Amino acid sequence: MATIAIEGVRRSFGSVEAVSDVSLDIGDGEFFTLLGPSGCGKTTLLRMIAGFTEPGAGRIRIGDRRIDTLPPHRRNIGMVFQNYAIFPNLTVTGNVAYGLKARKIPAGEIATRVAEALALVRLPGYGERWPHQLSGGQLQRVAIARALVIRPEVLLLDEPLSNLDARLRVDMRGEIRDLQQRLGITTVYVTHDQEEALAVSQRIAVMQAGRIEQLGAPGEIYRQPANLFVARFMGTTNVLPGVAGAREGSATRVRIGPTELWVHGLDAGEGEALSLCIRPEAMRVVAAGETVAPGSARLEVTVRRAEFAGALVRLDAEFADGTPVKVAVLDDPAAGAAPGSRIVLACDPARVTVFREGAA
């Protein structure tokens, strides 16, 4: 059972607390992602699991085994580094066999396992090549094979895709995800790219300033961010100022500019200032003559700019009082959303997240 238990781990560098009191439980076979902007502590946390950074306090266990007191070379953890860290003086085979030789595995078995590992990452027959003969994507595969061939209990990936170009990044992340599913290996993945994190993870911990801001499944984190930081970090969002109105049963009327919508389960006093997060794609353009369901927001805006991005059209619009709002709609040649035109947007209250904190 390769579960990972992180209990009250802290680490500071000088006066900066890189990781402050983080506790986490990662399940056996789980694909877990640490996500956050640079400097949020995600890499420090990963390096503490690997053993390259000493925790200032707390414990880390894999299964029942406490590992934070073990030297890193005795932890049996596979790690894939940001820039691959392929040994330039060894061939592909030499790189993949490196950890097996350290474990004094017999030569015959090394050959079999290296061949298996290379087949696993779809590089069969590349054993005799030298690292400088390989492309970035191929180096990445060698790095993964090298980390997996030692049959580690846990696989750590530190921004493994950041050095690849955009198209390859998308292919590779799918491949990493498939491989992880097939092997069922507990995996901790570090990235600053929220789209990547959403695409591959079973659970995500969003970090900022050494703390976990939110822990949850991708959909949950994207659709129900726990706070404004997470809302903004997880992709483009509109943060609109609102005012709480009267309650009607479980719903509260919330006023945004000249319109209002009903929000369920909100615990706010009448007159309280609120922030409403609405993702650009949570709004749709209302056709002329169409009515909007009661409780939904009906927002009249003027289009200022339309950016055609292929499948999507991104609109920069503003309310009558000048508050900007971003809208994303699927491309539709019939929709008339030219700059300067006035349109009506509808928004389902279930897709609005309300925070009882002023929009900063």
Added chain:
Amino acid sequence: MSGVLRVAPLARLPLAIGAIAFAFLGLFLLYPLWGVLSASILTPDGAAFTLGNYASVLSRSFYRASVANTLGIGLLATLTTTLIAVPLAFAIARLDIPGKLLLIGMATLPLVLPSFVGAYALVLLLGRSGIVTEILNAWGLPFESVYGTFGIVTVYTLTLYPYVLLPAVAALKAVDVSVEEAAQNLGSSPARTFRTVTLPIVIPSVLSGALLVFIETLENFGVPAVLAEDKPILAVEAYKLFIGETATNPSAAAVLGVLLIVSATIVLIIQRRYIAGRRFATGARVAPPLIRAGAGWRTAAAVYCWAVVLLALVPFFAIVVLSFMEFRGPVLQAAFSLGNYAELFATAGGPLANTVLFATLAACVAVLIGVPIGWVLARTRSGWTSLLDIVATMPFAVAGTVLAIGFVIAFNAGAVILTGGWLIMVLAYCVRKLPFTVRSSSAILHQIDPVLEEASISLGVSPLRTFLGLIVPLMLGGIVSGMVLTWVTVASELSSTVVLYSGPWRTLTIVMFQALEGTGAGVAVAAASVLIAITLIPIVTAYRLLRRYEFSML
């Protein structure tokens, strides 16, 4: 378990290396230097503190003159070196000079050829009964000799100019073409661009090299020993006071030694702290193109470059030619002869073997100690590593003569007695050359991604085995070139050898040094030629490695 003394697993290897390094440097650098310092500030019986030694040395105009001469000659030589090297660097970096690759190769040679041999050649050619002097006098031209300031500065200039040339060429090539293009695009003329953009980028490198030249002149023993005659120079006078034929005066020698260390340290601190760190990085992807100059300028530049580079090598060439001529006593005969070599190997076969043996031992030990120190300095940031960095750089600021005096004071009596053997010489060489191997190791380590070490450790290989099995092979080019440079400079070492050698452990440089005082000019010239040969062979063999790893470090 989690006591205060728990050492993080990854900190253990650096700490172990640090402990060994401090023990070595403490015993063989700091302890001898303390010996010099204490000899200078204690009464002769060692009982009480006194400044009397300083007072009595500095009250004599002769020794005050030695300070003034040393600093004056150093400054003058630094100036002439810079004036010669900067135009040379510009021509090499930016003009089309015929035979440029060969020119650069030959321009690096004076770095490794013994300056002492150059000085000796100058005496043979332009000394009181020198070949050229006699020809000039035969023509009725009034020329006496090159002894004194002129000769010393000439030799320094011709042997030390690469210290300025190589960093200046590197800096000129590191100016990104787009920076100059940006200046011109903004309306700056080529001349103004050079003055306001190119030059400021290059100046820190030039100054940094110039200060190294100054330090070298302060510490050099061989050149003033050959050329100074009656002019007092610190390193030579310290030697005379310590070893002297008449009354020796160790405390006065120690005073001069301390003065020398203090001057060199001040210059080294300026170089390291204020200049070496100010080099601008322009992140050059494309070096600026060659300048199209007119035929006249091109010819003038080519003549200048080749003249300087060849002139610097003439003394060494002359020595080799002279070694095949017949000497009767000090007098040269115009006849081909292998007699000098016969005599050298008959009476002095030992010195060649000693030189090769000592250089090999010293190079090996310096690598064994220096490479791990270089690794620690490159990979570990901590208070104690900054201290180790300072201590491991200190030998740069300590003249060989002074270190050797310290060795004699420290290991002449007491628990460890080393004087009179060969080990003391090898240890002194190791300490003196340690900065070479330390710096070349840490320089190459900066090109090796530290994450490779983490990858190896995460695959289950311990830090020590990762260092030995993965990092050392990756560093091999730098290690070999550091070793070659150590070997070569130890082979031509004179300043500490002259204090430390004893009867059976003479080296080639000692043969030459003794010949200056006696009559064995023929043997000396043969010894110098052998020295040139054993210096050049490894350099030429490892030239490509050296170009990549060593010369770029200056």
